[in-house]
Amino acid sequence: MTSTLEAPAPAADLRPRPVRRGPRNGPLILLLLGPSMLLIAAFIVLPALYSVYLSMTNTQLTGFAARDPQFVGLDNFTYLLTNGDFLSSLGQTATFTLFSAIIGQTVLGMVAAILLSRPWLRGKGVFGAAVLLPMIVPEVVASLAWASVLSNNSEGTLNRLTSLFGADSTDWLQVAPLTAIIVVNIWRGVAFAMIMFQAALEDVPAELIEAARIDGARAVQVFRHVTLPLIRGPVFLYLLLTTISTVSVFGLVYFLTQGGPGGQTRIAAIYIYERALQFSQIGIGSAASIILLVIVLVLGMVYVRLAKVEV
Amino acid sequence: MKRNRTLSVALTTVVAAAGLTACSAGGGSDDGPVTITIMEYQQTRIDIVEELIPGFEAEMAEQGRDITVDLVADQLTDEQFRTKITQQFIAGEAPDLVDMGDSFVPGFAGAGYLAPLDDYLEDWDGWDAYRPQFKEASVRQDGQIYSLLNTSGVLNLFYREDVLTELGVDTSQPETWDELIDRLVQVKEATGDTPIVLPAGSAWGGGTWNEGFQPLLGGTDQDYYDAETGTWDLESPGWAAVFDLYAELAAEDLLPTQDLLNPNPWQPTKYEKFPAGEIQVAAQGTWGWKFDWGPEGATPIPDLTEKVSTWQFPGLRDGDEPYGWLNLGGVYTIPEASDHKDEAMLLAQYLTTGEPLAEQLVASGAASPRDDISDVEPYASEPELLQAGVDQETSVFVPTGDGTDQIAQAVATATELVLTGAEDGEGAYRAFVEDATELLGPSLVKQ
Numbered sequence: 121m122t123s124t125l126e127a128p129a130p131a132a133d134l135r136p137r138p139v140r141r142g143p144r145n146g147p148l149i150l151l152l153l154g155p156s157m158l159l160i161a162a163f164i165v166l167p168a169l170y171s172v173y174l175s176m177t178n179t180q181l182t183g184f185a186a187r188d189p190q191f192v193g194l195d196n197f198t199y200l201l202t203n204g205d206f207l208s209s210l211g212q213t214a215t216f217t218l219f220s221a222i223i224g225q226t227v228l229g230m231v232a233a234i235l236l237s238r239p240w241l242r243g244k245g246v247f248g249a250a251v252l253l254p255m256i257v258p259e260v261v262a263s264l265a266w267a268s269v270l271s272n273n274s275e276g277t278l279n280r281l282t283s284l285f286g287a288d289s290t291d292w293l294q295v296a297p298l299t300a301i302i303v304v305n306i307w308r309g310v311a312f313a314m315i316m317f318q319a320a321l322e323d324v325p326a327e328l329i330e331a332a333r334i335d336g337a338r339a340v341q342v343f344r345h346v347t348l349p350l351i352r353g354p355v356f357l358y359l360l361l362t363t364i365s366t367v368s369v370f371g372l373v374y375f376l377t378q379g380g381p382g383g384q385t386r387i388a389a390i391y392i393y394e395r396a397l398q399f400s401q402i403g404i405g406s407a408a409s410i411i412l413l414v415i416v417l418v419l420g421m422v423y424v425r426l427a428k429v430e431v
Numbered sequence: 432m433k434r435n436r437t438l439s440v441a442l443t444t445v446v447a448a449a450g451l452t453a454c455s456a457g458g459g460s461d462d463g464p465v466t467i468t469i470m471e472y473q474q475t476r477i478d479i480v481e482e483l484i485p486g487f488e489a490e491m492a493e494q495g496r497d498i499t500v501d502l503v504a505d506q507l508t509d510e511q512f513r514t515k516i517t518q519q520f521i522a523g524e525a526p527d528l529v530d531m532g533d534s535f536v537p538g539f540a541g542a543g544y545l546a547p548l549d550d551y552l553e554d555w556d557g558w559d560a561y562r563p564q565f566k567e568a569s570v571r572q573d574g575q576i577y578s579l580l581n582t583s584g585v586l587n588l589f590y591r592e593d594v595l596t597e598l599g600v601d602t603s604q605p606e607t608w609d610e611l612i613d614r615l616v617q618v619k620e621a622t623g624d625t626p627i628v629l630p631a632g633s634a635w636g637g638g639t640w641n642e643g644f645q646p647l648l649g650g651t652d653q654d655y656y657d658a659e660t661g662t663w664d665l666e667s668p669g670w671a672a673v674f675d676l677y678a679e680l681a682a683e684d685l686l687p688t689q690d691l692l693n694p695n696p697w698q699p700t701k702y703e704k705f706p707a708g709e710i711q712v713a714a715q716g717t718w719g720w721k722f723d724w725g726p727e728g729a730t731p732i733p734d735l736t737e738k739v740s741t742w743q744f745p746g747l748r749d750g751d752e753p754y755g756w757l758n759l760g761g762v763y764t765i766p767e768a769s770d771h772k773d774e775a776m777l778l779a780q781y782l783t784t785g786e787p788l789a790e791q792l793v794a795s796g797a798a799s800p801r802d803d804i805s806d807v808e809p810y811a812s813e814p815e816l817l818q819a820g821v822d823q824e825t826s827v828f829v830p831t832g833d834g835t836d837q838i839a840q841a842v843a844t845a846t847e848l849v850l851t852g853a854e855d856g857e858g859a860y861r862a863f864v865e866d867a868t869e870l871l872g873p874s875l876v877k878q
Contacts, residue, residue: 183537183542183834183836183837185541185833186542187542205844376694379633380632380692380694381634399836400836
């Protein structure tokens with residue numbers, strides 16, 4: 121294929137220029153934004169700042185040390201960044217996020233969105249509902265359902281299926297715990313990806329697709345060279361959102377494995393919970409949270425930067 | 432001017448009235464109506480305390496006190512309870528009387544969340560009936576008492592006598608761990624089972640230390656904690672010996688390592704395989720007779736006393752004798768922030784006296800920390816519990832103080848290394864020392 125496609129003019133150019141608001145709108149803006157700013161300050165900014173303070177102390181929740189916390193500077197950060205358990209939890213978080221969110225949810229969500237955009241597909245309602253169902257099920261219910269599916273006894277759904285082929289019962293959460301929670305997280309998150317990509321695909325001009333086909337492009341080529349560049353923004357936005365939400369996944373993993381066996385699924389959120397609340401070391405737990413926050417911020421900036429690359 | 436004066440008088444009156452009201456609400460020591468709260472987090476104890484509360488309210492009414500008790504029933508695991516009550520202590524929102532495991536007390540008392548009970552106990556006749564070893568063990572590192580025992584017992588090895596007899600394995604008291612391991616190997620070869628469960632690893636939470644490691648350690652070495660200096664001796668020889676024992680049991684495939692690594696490891700081990708006879712030996716407290724395997728327990732074993740019996744822990748090192756481990760079970764504590772300490776203490780005293788105590792002991796499957804209720808029904812009709820009460824006299828116990836939580840954490844992590852096969856006994860001990868030294872800090876480690 122030698123022809124080149126010109127991308128449509130950016131939508132922003134076609135929109136009327138926004139009218140510059142005068143200073144007299146200031147009180148109205150303050151009235152509209154004030155309450156949410158106050159709430160954000162009270163429930164997000166201040167706790168986050170307090171967390172930063174805690175991360176520089178040896179605060180504990182129990183024991184004599186709890187009575188008189190001391191300022192320890194960056195000691196907690198030094199400790200964590202040289203601590204094998206914490207670094208291992210970061211590695212597991214990266215693996216979990218990469219395979220469940222960045223690869224699994226994104227690819228399957230895209231496939232589902234493309235399928236749903238096909239005019240020939242019948243039963244779209246049922247298919248869409250089936251994909252959406254995991255997203256609306258409460259986290260605890262989803263966890264319990266998967267605990268039943270992956271149960272180690274012969275009554276477990278997966279073991280029932282494998283027994284049809286003569287296999288013995290397997291303790292899936294023991295044998296492949298990380299894979300198991302990756303699969304569960306893909307199952308749970310694919311609906312959100314599908315919704316985002318479906319909306320993005322609807323904005324792709326049909327004439328461009330048509331033109332590419334007339335030029336002889338195969339379906340894969342159309343997707344690679346026409347569709348994907350045009351939906352790059354929503355794709356990166358989704359990657360940003362899913363990365364943030366997956367890095368902070370806690371309930372799903374805690375209910376299924378509690379970080380075990382042998383710490384094989386101790387992702388960062390579980391590590392922070394253990395340190396801060398189970399072992400009462402709120403100072404170290406806060407420092408771990410701050411490190412995780414910085415990592416997510418860096419990832420976010422990378423995504424934003426990538427999303428702005430011209431097509 | 433007159434109007435201003437009237438206004439100021441009215442304001443003064445309102446402020447004064449508000450002040451008096453506040454004083455009245457906060458004092459909590461007058462004889463007016465008072466509502467206090469008590470927290471229970473285990474279903475068995477929720478049920479029994481709920482039954483006992485009307486008796487307390489009636490007794491108080493007879494004494495002319497109008498006290499109402501609200502039961503805060505919140506079924507939780509030990510770790511969930513610990514997390515939740517810690518937040519409540521910090522927020523000053525904990526119930527007036529909190530029933531918890533004794534092992535939680537050093538951490539909470541150290542942090543200043545609990546009220547000292549010494550003055551109350553000095554003025555209470557019931558305290559004289561408490562066995563001396565429990566009174567001694569209740570004194571914390573700062574010399575004060577923050578808890579009132581409501582249940583106690585002895586940790587031993589419970590074994591399936593029916594299964595071992597059928598297999599032709601000796602059921603007499605093993606004198607040493609070597610002797611017991613030989614028998615366990617026999618069982619394993621005959622059945623293919625992993626025959627013994629000792630709490631280990633992170634998934635068992637605080638139980639790994641309280642119900643597994645510490646009883647083994649305390650039986651062979653009582654110098655690992657120095658109560659006078661409040662420091663932990665990490666070089667005391669018992670530590671390495673216990674890690675070696677865990678490693679040997681794991682290496683011989685005698686421990687159900689996979690089950691121990693899973694969440695809620697007590698479920699497949701104590702609640703499934705032991706009742707099924709597929710685990711034949713379990714480290715277990717007196718509560719096993721009721722709470723775990725009794726007719727009303729979590730997983731009843733029919734004809735329990737005919738099928739199950741107990742050994743003392745065998746000696747671990749040369750010269751060690753078999754022993755039981757004294758278990759300080761549950762305690763009542765009063766938060767420092769409570770507005771109704773006096774009334775909460777009255778409730779605690781009521782629940783740890785006579786028939787209310789006897790009923791709790793039977794419901795929980797515990798021995799009595801007091802020596803004056805052996806003839807009080809329904810406790811008097813429970814031979815296993817009565818025997819445990821007698822065994823308490825000769826059982827071993829090593830009181831510990833600040834740093835228990837950190838030690839428990841380091842032990843859990845190090846035993847997990849054994850379970851996963853990442854380390855042998857020596858390696859696990861080294862990892863433990865490194866971890867514990869870091870967690871405790873220099874002030875809590877004996878130099």
